[in-house]
Amino acid sequence: MQTAGILHADLDAFYAAVAVKENPALAGKPMAVGAGVVLSCTYEARAYGVRGGMPVREARTLCPHLIVVDGTFGAYTQYSKAVFAIFGSYTPVVERLSIDEAFMDVTGSIHLFGTPADIGRAIRSDVKRETGLAVSVGATPRKFLSKIASQVAKPDGLIVVNPGEELEFLHPLPVSYLWGVGPVTKRRLNDLGIHTIGDIAATPQDAMTSMLGSAHATHLYALAHNLDPRPVETRRKAKSLSAQSAMRAKIRTLDELVPVLKRLTDRVASRMRVKNLSARTVTIKVRFGDLSSITRSTTMPASTDATGAIVVVATKMLERVLTEFPNHETTLLSVAASGIAAGEPTQLAFGVDDDDVSGGSPRELEYEALDQSVDALRKRFGADVITHGSDLLSGRTKNTDGLSDIMTND
Ligand SMILES: [Mg+2]
Structure with missing residues (x-):
């Protein structure tokens, strides 16, 4: 039976949040971690349009009183380890994507810990209590959809999409939520009147192919129709x-x-x-x-x-x-x-x-x-x-x- 048992968990503004944990005087302030380029920034900085990957100079233009801290210090690994230990306590099927992000297949844990929604809530509260960090979680039947759900859930949220509700959730969202839609593709699609994921699904595939090329069009078309069969992959079995x-x-x-x-x-x-x-x-x-x-x-x-x-x-x-x-x-x-x-x-x-x-x-x-x-x-x-x-x-x-x-x- 299909469930919303694929979770994507992503810590909110990880490097910035750890910097705040280590220097509480930074709490509530527009702050970015990075040197030259913004590695991570607080939601207070995001309110000014500051984003990860942006040159620090540009960020300062947008937010003149931005506090910038060097990202080379910090107990990032310790926080990450604590968070992954929590993930691993709910399921052995954890696919690590980066220091602060993972997929989890919790379908085998439902009899132990409750529904995927219960498990998502439990993981969020465990992480908050044990590390002080906020983690956003998406729980859906598919990987790409869970990743989108966790992004929509930010900051500090949980979104559960149960089987049968996928298209209802997916189609109103802007195209930029799809993997493979960067600023250039987004502009090209928008110019053609395609703004939402539902617009992609409603566009004939031939038309998509002539706009984006075959591989790219096939990929986006599949996602827009909620097709993503990839399983959650752990590096080794029986970890x-x-x-x-x-x-x-x-x-x-x-x-x-x-x-x-x-x-x-x-x-x-x-x-x-x-x-x-x-x-x-x-x-x-x-x-x-x-x-x-x-x-x-x-x-x-x-x-x-x-x-x-x-x-x-x-x-x-x-x-x-x-x-x-x-x-x-x-x-x-x-x-x-x-x-x-x-x-x-x-x-x-x-x-x-x-x-x-x-x-x-x-x-x-x-x-x-x-x-x-x-x-x-x-x-x-x-x-x-x-x-x-x-x-x-x-x-x-x-x-x-x-x-x-x-x-x-x-
Ligand atoms: Mg993150």
Whole structure:
């Protein structure tokens, strides 16, 4: 069944927004990031006609009190990583287009997180809360349409176009929203009385071909008729493995959550070991009773498939989240491993301190030995006979604690 499950998410004025985050005195002011050419500018500058790609001199003519800041500083990568971690927490099918823009296919996540509209809203609020940045989202059945929808949604908006509503949304828009219509084509079309995408659709294809040439005309004609079969493409398949638990009982403390975290981690790590994969990045997602959620990621210096090593990293992040949000009821917890590579994990011992992951702990070797014995028992007696490590010590066994598990991203 077709849904509006292709999302295009694009941060609003990314470089300018990060500059404002790092220097709040710039908030609300016409400001451009760039040297020579405007890389990005605030919406206050846009009101004067300033645009990305414009020479700074021209921008100053349009807006004499424009503040111009050098774009070479800035924690752009950190903000981008945080945003992409949020995207990845809703679907493994993320196609990165640039530092601040991605397509996501969320059709496989609807049973977990709700309709594409719900997911679009959740992503927007997660990004706003966790990074302070605004991201506009288009959710439609097709890539090109979602990209257009996110542009129409700006600033700081969400537009959902459900199946059957595509042409109604598309046809009133100016031709410049189509990929492949730059200023020159736009002028040529406008001169011929073609102003909207609907005008293109209503023009005979022969006439379009004689105006623009065959390839260009065919492309625009297809888009104007809502034809775009391209799927969302990730660079690799199975980029991440994850497991999550929805909690029926209201759970607040780290002590209550750690056994769940261990069980989820064990499911992810044992699947990695079965498939001979190892991962470098561990991501946890905690959803609270008010439906808000927090995502945290740690990238380790070496890849691992050891349950215990991932548990240590994930527990540190969980502890920080619970400290940051005291007295919140946790309703869902998920653990994901990404940066997955085939083959043997790097045989590097590492431990975790308060701030990052650093070398030098013999624990990794213990974890390996434990995992091997757990895996061997499972192989002989089946997956359900044994739970991991301290779950056994604490007397907990699988699925007796009021939890339901959903495995994702197979
Ligand atoms: Mg952007």
